[in-house]
Amino acid sequence: MTVTLADVAARAQVSPATVSRVLNGNYPVAASTRERVLRAVDELDYVLNGPASALAAATSDLVGILVNDIADPFFGIMAGAIQGEIGGPGGRAGGERLAVVCNTGGSPERELTYLTLLQRQRAAAVVLTGGAVEDAPHAAAVAAKLRKLAEAGTRVVLCGRPPAPDTRAIALTFDNRGGARALTDHLIGLGHRRLGYIAGPVERTTTRHRLEGHRAALAAAGIEEDPRWTVYGRYDRRSGHEATLELLRRDPSLTAIVAANDSVALGACAALRESGLRIPEDVSVAGFDDLPFSIDCVPSLTTVRLPLAEAGARAGRVAMGREEPPLGGVASIRGELMVRGSSGVPRGAQ
Amino acid sequence: MTVTLADVAARAQVSPATVSRVLNGNYPVAASTRERVLRAVDELDYVLNGPASALAAATSDLVGILVNDIADPFFGIMAGAIQGEIGGPGGRAGGERLAVVCNTGGSPERELTYLTLLQRQRAAAVVLTGGAVEDAPHAAAVAAKLRKLAEAGTRVVLCGRPPAPDTRAIALTFDNRGGARALTDHLIGLGHRRLGYIAGPVERTTTRHRLEGHRAALAAAGIEEDPRWTVYGRYDRRSGHEATLELLRRDPSLTAIVAANDSVALGACAALRESGLRIPEDVSVAGFDDLPFSIDCVPSLTTVRLPLAEAGARAGRVAMGREEPPLGGVASIRGELMVRGSSGVPRGAQ
DNA sequence: AGCCGCACAGCAAGCGCTTTCTATATCTGT
DNA sequence: ACAGATATAGAAAGCGCTTGCTGTGCGGCT
DSSP states (O other): OOOOHHHHHHHHTSOHHHHHHHHHTOSOOOHHHHHHHHHHHHHHTOOOOHHHHHHHHTOOOEEEEEESOTTSHHHHHHHHHHHHHHOTTTSSSSSOOEEEEEEOTTOHHHHHHHHHHHHHTTOSEEEEESOOBOOHHHHHHHHHHHHHHHHTTOEEEEESSOOOTTSOOEEEEEOHHHHHHHHHHHHHHHTOOOEEEEEOOTTBHHHHHHHHHHHHHHHHTTOOOOGGGEEEOOSSHHHHHHHHHHHHHHOTTOOEEEESSHHHHHHHHHHHHHTTOOTTTTOEEEOSBOOGGGGGSSSOOBEEEOOHHHHHHHHHHHHTTSSOOOGGGEEEEOOEEEOOTTOOOOTTOO | OOOOHHHHHHHHTSOHHHHHHHHHTOSOOOHHHHHHHHHHHHHHTOOOOHHHHHHHHTOOOEEEEEESOTTSHHHHHHHHHHHHHHOTTTSSSSSOOEEEEEEOTTOHHHHHHHHHHHHHTTOSEEEEESOOBOOHHHHHHHHHHHHHHHHTTOEEEEESSOOOTTSOOEEEEEOHHHHHHHHHHHHHHHTOOOEEEEEOOTTBHHHHHHHHHHHHHHHHTTOOOOGGGEEEOOSSHHHHHHHHHHHHHHOTTOOEEEESSHHHHHHHHHHHHHTTOOTTTTOEEEOSBOOGGGGGSSSOOBEEEOOHHHHHHHHHHHHTTSSOOOGGGEEEEOOEEEOOTTOOOOTTTO
16 A cells, blocks of 8 residues: 555665665765665655654654634744744754644644644754743643653754743743833833833733733832723734724823833834824824734734844754753843834924 | 653552553552552552653554744644644643644745654644645645555645645635735725735745736726736735835835735835825735734734634644545635725825 | 684664453342 | 353454565675
8 A cells, every 4th residue: 555664665675774874874875875765755645654763763844833713913922933943844944843833722622732732743842932821720730741752862942932941941931011112112212201002811821921010110200000090802813903992092181102012003103193192193103012013003013023033043053953052041022112103202392 | 760650550559451441541440459559640640651651552643733933823723723632741632742833934844844843743733823835746745645644544634735636635725816815805896906916935835826816807897917016025024014115116006905914005105104105095905814013013914814723623633633624625715805994095086 | 724803784672651351359130 | 950151351463564684796905
């Protein structure tokens, strides 16, 4: 039925062992023999049996990439960059590895199940992207899983995610706090004193860190925050739209709205416009991440650029052991404030 | 070192066979025994060895999803929907399958290599999304691969991709031609007579079909097309930006620009604005796909909505054998014209 | 000339699981 | 109470590959 190593061996008149060695190229084989084998492989259209190979060699060429939302370019860009370095077909790496991205949908259980599935497949490496969920039991479960993966020889890298203590996982973390701080500092510098904040889901680290940075800026400027100024939502445009209307209802005198990310900011812009408010004359808007579309918004979005592709590439290289992990296993990656058209001097402050 | 089935069996005082049956749940096992086994599994923290299992059972629980560009929401949305139905962890499907998305970057070789890799892993199913490359040798190679996959028992589904003849692959195709026709008809109906077209990469089916629809509309209206009105590019905003400037240079009297997709349209809008042209007063713009951000553009984008999530979900179900494939193995999925703010009556036509 | 070492090739023992076939209780019906 | 059916557990034969160890022939060395 299906062609096996033995068939190839028979055809090439060599032993299965030799065929295996030709295919893996990690053992001396005479050129003439090699050629004969390769010809047989070709003629028979032989395809290695991955599971069998993985079983015998006790390793696999699978690399898992976990993302929260595959439809969100934030993750797509990172995943693409990681995959580019993993090798995958065409990657600059030699060995062919199957980089697979797994969509957790932000659900802790799914995350855990995927990790188990990857563990089951004896994945060569795993990269977890995006913020973690701040639920103690879950965090512990994930940490335990990561520890176990590491023990089994799977390299674990966190990309854009806070370090996981007591784990051998390498962490490339985004400095969300610092970026948010710089962003709000900028707004305050323009003269804003009443700033609404549209946060992401409460339980996520990213949400908390960005909010903390925002609040640190307020505190530093001596602005007392009104609890009505913060609304929690999701990381999508719809959430930004709804939250903005809510914010406007609570305090129509807001002069700026800081969004959890660019998509949310986009929704916020739409809501403001529908409410008859001009950006930035009436209300300034700021996003986070600097996704490709941000520059094309009208007005273009003031935001914090996160080097997603670079971070992903680095994570990929580290996962493949092609780059030294940062000292201490943790690196903080800074964002860059991008001041654009959506932020301006508040009305009245001239 | 690592815990195996045998260890669990020993601990539960049963045979390995019994443990396997408990885990797979496809053979009667007494409740008391099952419980004992499960307890042992738990205590030992046993994780099944995927490769070994796949080897013995001659099937795997891997499902491959091929996308052209993982950073593009067009693919992200489809991939997410497919994955949702594949089961994956948390999916409504019971069995846990590892849905993996592979990023081909639009490269034919990568596509082929990924297919081989999936064949090597004995994937349970493969879903190919997005347009195909119109290169005869490559198309033949892909068709051969798909045939081989199908022979090996892998279910093959094409989602948003033209049918592959001589293949058992199920195809859910987008009616790009029809959608483009409707879109340009709309523009012509508004009074436009000089329309620029920003196409995608030349060699892609999607590009050709959309362009054909556009031209069919022109022909039906008796408009003779000027070759200067078409520029080929890529499916991203940058390409739209550049192409628009080029179009404007070639013929400043254009009153409308039809873009290959929404991202391209976004870039086109930016270029027009930079050129001091108003949308739609001076130039109308139209996109394709209706990605989430399209409605938030300023003005909001006239485009053709493609039911990406629905199509993906359906493809996923078909791939899992949970839904009957369409008659003849091919279904055409229509888009819906979304008339919004970016298209209007051309200047002078009042 | 004779011996050692090297460069290859083959043997065979698993890797950890699934599954067919077989064995042993435990029922069921009359 | 006994034959036949039923339910459940085990033995063992692989699945297709990798790899440590064992041959074998050859050139180079003294």
